[in-house]
Amino acid sequence: MFNLHTEILNNPGFFKQMASRETMITFYDCPLKNKFEELWSEHSYIAYVTEGRKVWHTSQGSFDLHKGDCVLIRKGACIVEQFFDTKFCLIFFFVPDKFICDVLKSKSRPLPNVNKNYHAVISIDTNDAVHNFFNSMLTYFSSNREPDTTLLDLKFRELILTIADNPLNTELISYFCDLVKKPKTFSLQRVMEENYCFNLKLEGFASLCARSLSSFKRDFQNIYKTTPAKWLLEKRLMHAYNLIVNSGKTVAEASYESGFENISHFSNAFRKRFGAAPASLKQQSAV
Numbered sequence: 001m002f003n004l005h006t007e008i009l010n011n012p013g014f015f016k017q018m019a020s021r022e023t024m025i026t027f028y029d030c031p032l033k034n035k036f037e038e039l040w041s042e043h044s045y046i047a048y049v050t051e052g053r054k055v056w057h058t059s060q061g062s063f064d065l066h067k068g069d070c071v072l073i074r075k076g077a078c079i080v081e082q083f084f085d086t087k088f089c090l091i092f093f094f095v096p097d098k099f100i101c102d103v104l105k106s107k108s109r110p111l112p113n114v115n116k117n118y119h120a121v122i123s124i125d126t127n128d129a130v131h132n133f134f135n136s137m138l139t140y141f142s143s144n145r146e147p148d149t150t151l152l153d154l155k156f157r158e159l160i161l162t163i164a165d166n167p168l169n170t171e172l173i174s175y176f177c178d179l180v181k182k183p184k185t186f187s188l189q190r191v192m193e194e195n196y197c198f199n200l201k202l203e204g205f206a207s208l209c210a211r212s213l214s215s216f217k218r219d220f221q222n223i224y225k226t227t228p229a230k231w232l233l234e235k236r237l238m239h240a241y242n243l244i245v246n247s248g249k250t251v252a253e254a255s256y257e258s259g260f261e262n263i264s265h266f267s268n269a270f271r272k273r274f275g276a277a278p279a280s281l282k283q284q285s286a287v
Helices: 004-009 097-105 128-142 149-164 170-181 184-195 202-208 213-224 228-246 251-257 263-274 278-286
Strands: 016-020 023-028 036-041 044-051 053-058 061-066 070-073 076-082 089-095 121-123
Touching: 004 016, 004 023, 004 036, 004 089, 016 128, 016 149, 023 128, 023 149, 044 061, 044 128, 076 184, 089 097, 089 128, 089 149, 097 149, 097 170, 121 170, 128 149, 149 170, 184 202, 184 213, 202 213, 202 228, 213 228, 228 251, 228 263, 228 278, 251 263, 251 278, 263 278
Parallel strands: none
Antiparallel strands: 016 023, 023 089, 036 076, 044 070, 044 089, 053 061, 053 076, 070 121
16 A cells, blocks of 8 residues: 555656645646555545546545546545546645645634535535636646746645635535544544555554654554554454455455455454454355
């Protein structure tokens, strides 16, 4: 599993990009190497599709993105499925939580109180203002001269204010409200519950929670009364058990979709936890 933000940031010759402080916008027009790619990002990112199709598979479901779609993909892990029969182009706009909060707090009108469930991938209403914004950014990418960072900062703020001011973006506004108002413990719990089934290292979970590894382990212990490693193993095994017994998944599929690095490690842990090998449980559930 690779870090999308870091991968792009460290390869400016491959990914066309412009940055102002911690925010970054990049034009991505190259396919991933494999049919399915596991990736994560410690920053949320807004994606605007200019051509083609890709599917983002998350713990909350699958989200099929096509030309003209605009979404906010919350920080965390996912599996991206690509289709090699068509070219895929999009613009990524990475937005750290702090940047979003700073912009929202500068609004002359406060965010409305919206209490609505939101997903890992949040659809954004693509009105004329959104289309015009991304079309204007494409002109910068086609120029040999990068715009001044002050101008970029204004453009980044413009996008956040534009989508936050649209009453049709109720799911997005609900997420923004939580981002501004919820305490860090809420963030840690949400990160863990939404990402445990992906093969993320503890350092990755700590980064998603905006903590050092030591602070993450300490705060996790205070909240869950156990260690992250023990909690993750139990959650992943229970998830795999459900996939095999109730969803008809193969052992290999259950292992992969529960965040285990290899089937051998998964089978040993599964047998120790449930007293039976996953293959034998699979056979029993098929009877």
